[in-house]
Amino acid sequence: MTRIRTTIAALLGAALALAAPAMAQEVRVQYLKQAVPQPPVLSNLDPIPENLGLQGAILGLEDNRTTGRFLGQDWILMTETVPEDGDFLVAMRTALAQTDLLILDAPAATLLAAADLPEAAQALILNAGSPETALRGAECRANVLHTLPSRAMLADALMQFLVTRRWDRLALIEGEGPGDADQAAALRASATKFGLRIRMEKTWSFDADMRRNASQEVPLFTQDLGEYDMLLVADEANDFARYIPFNTWLPRPVAGAEGLRPVTWDRVMEQWGAAQLQSRFLELAGRPMLDRDYAAWAAIRAIGEAVTRTKATDAPSLRAYMLGPDFELAGFKGRPMTFRNWNGQMRQPIPLVDRGALVAQAPLEGFLHPRSELDTLGLDQPESGCEAFE
Amino acid sequence: MKSAPLIALLLLAAPAGADEIWVTNEKDDTISVIDIATLEVVRTIPTGERPRGITFSHDYSVVYICASDSDAVQVMDPVTGEILHDLPSGEDPEQFVLHPDNRHLYIANEDDAITTVVDVETRSVxxxxxxxxxxxGMAVSPDGKIAITTSETTNMAHWIDTETRQLFANTLVDSRPRHAEFVKDGTELWVSSEIGGTITIFDVATQTEKAKIAFEVPNMHPDRVQPVGFEFTNGDTHAFVALGPSNHVAVVNAETYEVEDLILVGRRVWHMAFNADRSLLFTTNGVSGDVTVVDVARREALKSIKVGRFPWGAAFRPAQ
Structure with a gap:
């Protein structure tokens, strides 16, 4: 695979240079993605787009550019995808020589190595690719904000729904793919947080005993789960989860990786003006907007909002504004989105969706918090363990 | 249209001479017509897809409807309910405002980041x-010299010189501006920001911010207090402001910019219209699918009237 590098320059067209001040302000943002090998999955129905995330950044750039042209700002987005065997830190250093505003989509360890480069100390990095809860906790970094929700936020959203419905007896199937153990851990922790019980757990290992179709195995596999209200499935790649609904031994709903899913974003979002964002994205990318597209869009829009309001372009000023009380981003999820100033996580509602519709949106009614109901989702200040933001 | 003769028959049977409120139902592709005397829906008229903005010509001879998903502004005969013709509106028209000359519609094209000006006589852009x-949000000054478009994602009020049809100012407001109105003989411009939770008031002469109103509803998180549509009482003394998912309408003193009262209405209150003497206010409540009738003097909700799904816009039509 070759190195892909594109530069999208937001040059002011003569027709668009409406009353723009003569001294244009230039804002450069780098979108940097680490390509990772995708685990094999049973179904070909939902391929992961190669430009996942990138298209969200491009759409966000276009939104910023439109605002910028009324304010005399030029927006430039530099994008690069580092191949699987490429050196992410080299790409990061090159990018840092160009700008100190960066959006990263990379595994947690790679992200941390990049954030810890001496050249990145004063940079503003937005994590739009890693859901690791630890990055918002003990492993937080002062120069990293997160627009993608943590696994803990997603699990908490689901548990709030189960509490509301009083479906409090749970069973869990955990896969063996990358991220499955972390997703299962998040579900366990969240169940404990909201007083629910996971009564039975099983591991789905696609081993030699699996002699028929996955779907044919499921009734047998779930026969000994005992009595439960909802079956949770931890399977981040959705390898086997899609075969679980309607195939369980007992007639029970499924949640987690399939069935009722807590997500950052999904094509079923159409309220709160979301239909407009969806159609803009579809027109640009030719496919529906996915979680990481949304996180990258929110990242560049957050930078845009900070630049628009402060008229500053340097990372320290923008970071201070984004973590401050005046920042808010309209993210088409019905509430203003802000950043937690103790760990850099973007507060945001978490939609609970199935394949056809939005089922509910967390925080659900009745889950209260002295600061913001959105802080009932994910790590709260006392438990975060993040000290880099003090 | 198959139902047209039936509607005409019903019309003949209906008692003449009542004032009406016309409400667009975004998810039903219909207009509900409320008789102000009886406070009941007396007609339901089919429209194009996803009707939102609605306004009458100054002589009430036609009604203009933004049929967003039909990509058209429809021109309807309010007597027969028949669509006379479509205007070339640009894509996805959401809201519009009719210029004082009764001839030019300024239309917000939500998906295209464009404001389209249409001549309703020649039916051309x-x-x-x-x-x-x-x-x-769309507004035009009483003297017709300035038109305003607010943009939800860019968070600006764009000031258009109606003579040259060029922008002459762009002013930032809080997140997701939704609605704009000129008041006090066009000396002030009010712009509501749904996600920001505020109304920004501009001095029109200088296009500078003069005041900002924030809203609070007791026992409601500020995130859910989202100002959208608003209208003014006689003499522009008070503004009635729809606060979206907080399910309240705020009464704002337009001199002191203070919020004086909150009135509980239906769910996700959006836009509104007054009756002739502005003693009654009709609010569209999207989620509960009804219209709340508010007694303006007593600042109390009188009644809810069931309309179609997701009522959006409202417009007054006097008795003919």
């Missing part, structure tokens, strides 16, 4: 003006 992302 006169101008298209580049504005911010997701234009929505």
């Amino acid at each position: 006169v101008a298209q003006i580049d504005v911010g992302i997701e234009p929505e």
Whole structure:
């Protein structure tokens, strides 16, 4: 695979240079993605787009550019995808020589190595690719904000729904793919947080005993789960989860990786003006907007909002504004989105969706918090363990 | 249209001479007509897809409807309910405002970041003006010299010189501006920001911010207090402001900019219209699918009237 590098320059067209001040302000943002090998999955129905995330950044750039042209700002987005065997830190250093505003989509360890480069100390990095809860906790970094929700936020959203419905007896199937153990851990922790019980757990290992179709195995596999209200499935790649609904031994709903899913974003979002964002994205990318597209869009829009309001372009000023009380981003999820100033996580509602519709949106009614109901989702200040933001 | 003769028959049977409120139902592709005397829905008229903005011509001879998903502004005969013709509106028209000359419609094209100016007589597009992302709120000054478009994602009020049809100012407001109105003989411009939770008031002469109103509803998180549509009482002394998912309408003193009262209405209150003497206010409540009738003097909700799904816009029509 070759190195892909594109530069999208937001040059002011003569027709668009409406009353723009003569001294244009230039804002450069780098979108940097680490390509990772995708685990094999049973179904070909939902391929992961190669430009996942990138298209969200491009759409966000276009939104910023439109605002910028009324304010005399030029927006430039530099994008690069580092191949699987490429050196992410080299790409990061090159990018840092160009700008100190960066959006990263990379595994947690790679992200941390990049954030810890001496050249990145004063940079503003937005994590739009890693859901690791630890990055918002003990492993937080002062120069990293997160627009993608943590696994803990997603699990908490689901548990709030189960509490509301009083479906409090749970069973869990955990896969063996990358991220499955972390997703299962998040579900366990969240169940404990909201007083629910996971009564039975099983591991789905696609081993030699699996002699028929996955779907044919499921009734047998779930026969000994005992009595439960909802079956949770931890399977981040959705390898086997899609075969679980309607195939369980007992007639029970499924949640987690399939069935009722807590997500950052999904094509079923159409309220709160979301239909407009969806159609803009579809027109640009030719496919529906996915979680990481949304996180990258929110990242560049957050930078845009900070630049628009402060008229500053340097990372320290923008970071201070984004973590401050005046920042808010309209993210088409019905509430203003802000950043937690103790760990850099973007507060945001978490939609609970199935394949056809939005089922509910967390925080659900009745889950209260002295600061913001959105802080009932994910790590709260006392438990975060993040000290880099003090 | 198959139902047209039936509607005509019903019309003949209906008692003549009642004032009406016309409400667009975004998810039913209909208009509900409320008789102000009886406070009941007396007609339901089919429209194009996803009707939102609605306004009558100054002589009430036609009604203009933004049929967003039909990509058209429809012109309807309010007597027969028949669509006379479509205007070339640009894509996805959401809201519009009729210029005092009764001839030019300024239309926000939500998906295209454009404001389209249409001549309703020649039925042609006169101008298209580049504005911010997701234009929505539209207003025109009483003297007709300035038109305003607010853009939801760019968070600006764009000031259009109606003579040259060029932008002459772009002013930032809080997140997701939704609605704009000129008041006090066009000396002030009010712009509501749904996600920001505020109304920004501009001095029109200088296009500078003069005041900002924030809203609070007791026992409601500020995130859910989202100002959208608003209208003014006689003499522009008070504004009635729909606060979206907080399910309240705020009464704002337009001199002191203080919120004086909150009135509980239906769910996700959006836009509104007054009756002739502005003693009654009709609010569209999207989620509960009804219209709340508010007694303006007593600042109390009188009644809810069931309309179609997701009522959006409202407009007054006097007795003919």
